[in-house]
Amino acid sequence: AAGVIQSPRHLIKEKRETATLKCYPIPRHDTVYWYQQGPGQDPQFLISFYEKMQSDKGSIPDRFSAQQFSDYHSELNMSSLELGDSALYFCASSLLRVNTEAFFGQGTRLTVV
């Protein structure tokens, strides 16, 4: 079965650079979530989209923005990167209108140097 695809798997950026993370949800899923997970920490909710509209916003810095496109894939744009942004970034998708569980991708490991 198709799963959530994230790209790239690994990304190294310098401070103050920009990064774009991509997420391709499970086909026909209507909701995408972005989470940030620091070393030894639980996933922290950043933002979610339902049917291409932003639905919930968590602890997402103003330097970050995200959107969901017509094909339901989503991109997380991160600007003015800081060392503290180094983390695993996960995308998850679910079929919210029937209240199903969320499935996670394998994540993008971002390292800011």
Added chain:
Amino acid sequence: QKEVEQDPGPLSVPEGAIVSLNCTYSNSAFQYFMWYRQYSRKGPELLMYTYSSGNKEDGRFTAQVDKSSKYISLFIRDSQPSDSATYLCAMRGTGNQFYFGTGTSLTVIP
């Protein structure tokens, strides 16, 4: 106070033992409950999904939800070394956000 509390462990058990993992929560609106298993540097893998109170069994795994006590559990029977991972509970109410526990690190010793 976090929405979801989970003992981070670490928890170490011998192979074949029964493992009990638990989470408590404060938001009575939560009605969807999940357990994820996460291996190091991998994405969380969904193990169990339950709606409202009750038990759900899948192979060696049993999930329990007690909404009156705001308490959920995951039991692993006949634990195997391959079960060694971090286990995260997650839950959701009517909004579009999942709330996670901090995860419990489990090691099953052969």
